[in-house]
Amino acid sequence: MNVADITPIHRLDKDTAGVMLLSHNPATRRDYQTMFQNKTVCKTYEAIAPTRTDLAYPLNISSRMVRGEKFFTTLEVEGEPNAHTTVELIENRGAFSLYRLTPHTGKKHQLRVHMMSLGMPLMNDALYPVPSAAGDEDYGKPLKLLAKRIEFTDPVSGQARMFESGFEL
Numbered sequence: 001m002n003v004a005d006i007t008p009i010h011r012l013d014k015d016t017a018g019v020m021l022l023s024h025n026p027a028t029r030r031d032y033q034t035m036f037q038n039k040t041v042c043k044t045y046e047a048i049a050p051t052r053t054d055l056a057y058p059l060n061i062s063s064r065m066v067r068g069e070k071f072f073t074t075l076e077v078e079g080e081p082n083a084h085t086t087v088e089l090i091e092n093r094g095a096f097s098l099y100r101l102t103p104h105t106g107k108k109h110q111l112r113v114h115m116m117s118l119g120m121p122l123m124n125d126a127l128y129p130v131p132s133a134a135g136d137e138d139y140g141k142p143l144k145l146l147a148k149r150i151e152f153t154d155p156v157s158g159q160a161r162m163f164e165s166g167f168e169l
Helices: 029-037 110-117
Strands: 042-050 059-067 074-077 083-092 096-103 145-153 160-164
Touching (some): 074 110, 096 110
Antiparallel strands (some): 042 096, 042 145, 059 074, 059 083, 083 096, 145 160
């Protein structure tokens, strides 16, 4: 295997930890990338955010997202929804809770924006609700967003595949 042939199959925000698929075979790479374009991949994330006991979980959130002007952010605007997320409460930990987030679309910063719109910005998020100054990243306080699991039918073998991060929040 040539290291130069290793390429990400999908994107993950640079501040997000967890599972990411890589391809080392140029001949089949497109097959795997097409899964994401066709939305046949199920991704599950975990996040830590403020506790909201006044909401009835699971929540299904839909909104229209567009590119913002500041620091490569994303904004919610009026219009036909193009971003859909399911939010489930996993564990109430007092002031903050552990949530399971399932994106049904793949907009930039979708999970972060949807949680912010609920008044539950992710712990240690440097962009939402207010971007910090460039260069103010504190790697000792990482964003509490974890790409926990990814599931799909392998386009080459036809087998069901599931990969899960061993990390915990």
